[in-house]
Amino acid sequence: MFVIGSGAKHLEDEMRQLGAEIIEVELRKFPDGEKYVRVMGSGSEATVVSSTFYPQDERILELLLIGDALRERGFEKLRAVVPYFAYSRQDRVVKEGEPVSVRAVMRALGLYYDELYVVDIHNPRTLSYFPGKAINVSPARAIAEYFGEKLGEGLVLAPDKGALGRAKAVAELLGVEYSHFEKRRISPTEVEMRPVEVDVRGKNVLIVDDIISTGGTMIKASSILRKLGAGRIFVGVTHGVFAEGAIERVSKAVDELAVTNTIPTPVSRISIVPEIVGLQSARE
Structure with missing residues (x-):
């Protein structure tokens, strides 16, 4: 079963046409701008699909909230499919004091997701930062x-x-x-x-x-x-x-x-x- 985040709404119709079973999820914002997520289905395994293009930070946080919501609903195995992975080009320290940003994002996703699938990530070696199974999907x-x-x-x-x-x-x-x-x-x-x-x-x-x-x-x-x-x-x-x-x-x-x-x-x-x-x- 798939859960579609805001960064993959443009893919949803085609996914349905190809027979994907999709769990509905409510995504909105509170008046102060905070994100609200509610998963409307149940099960044991789910694949969350969402690209993290602009606004990148908001879409990354949404992936974390969806992951938490699914765990709260009792889902035991979660996969994240992130067609475009933001921060993938920030893969090394250039100046002292900088983070390895792609590592930080992957480690955060690893708190909730067992597997990560990315389409043509900028540097495939960075997938090693994800604590679980990580696959680079070729286009x-x-x-x-x-x-x-x-x-x-x-x-x-x-x-x-x-x-x-x-x-x-x-x-x-x-x-x-x-x-x-x-x-x-x-x-x-x-x-x-x-x-x-x-x-x-x-x-x-x-x-x-x-x-x-x-x-x-x-x-x-x-x-x-x-x-x-x-x-x-x-x-x-x-x-x-x-x-x-x-x-x-x-x-x-x-x-x-x-x-x-x-x-x-x-x-x-x-x-x-x-x-x-x-x-x-x-x-x-």
Whole structure:
């Protein structure tokens, strides 16, 4: 059985269409702004689904309150599915006195939840901070299915070496080449980007990554690919954390921009709902 938090209300209709059994939960605020949660069903196991996009802190607290409410109702095993996990990029101390924020959030969730499932977390190694079972769910199938026919015999690129695994996963499903962009500093103020060991001339290209915010890297990559003679250029990203105006800027630079629906945006055209519902089926 699933419980849908406020960060996954945009996924609820599709989840129902795919046969998900959903426990109703009342979510509202008191006049002073404090959150109110009431679980309307009962059982022994439940999977709580909610992304933690803006307002991040409120949605994280809501996950904790739902977990407490379910435990109070007698649920013995709880799973949290957090398609977009806020604070995932704050995964190390840069300046003395800082927290490892993703660790703090995972440890807090571990007070209530036995298992944690995250879609394409920024740094998979951070899942070790969760005290129970933690799984990184790949969106590769969904991205490959969406872009497959459009890409044709093209290739898949990662914007940097760190994202190469994502490009590889999508490319192998499509049976095409993959590589990444290499960045080389040529002056104190200028960085050169270039695809590594692949010829893009006349080929369609799909650039994949986990998060897109300002879109600056994608715009630069697209400009380089155009100069190298690439065909159509697509951008497929898991989490659309868009800064103001980023969707318009990137959309003008490429032939198509599409992200998954871990966060609701105007370009959330790729659904990860089958992966979420499939988690339940895999356990049955």
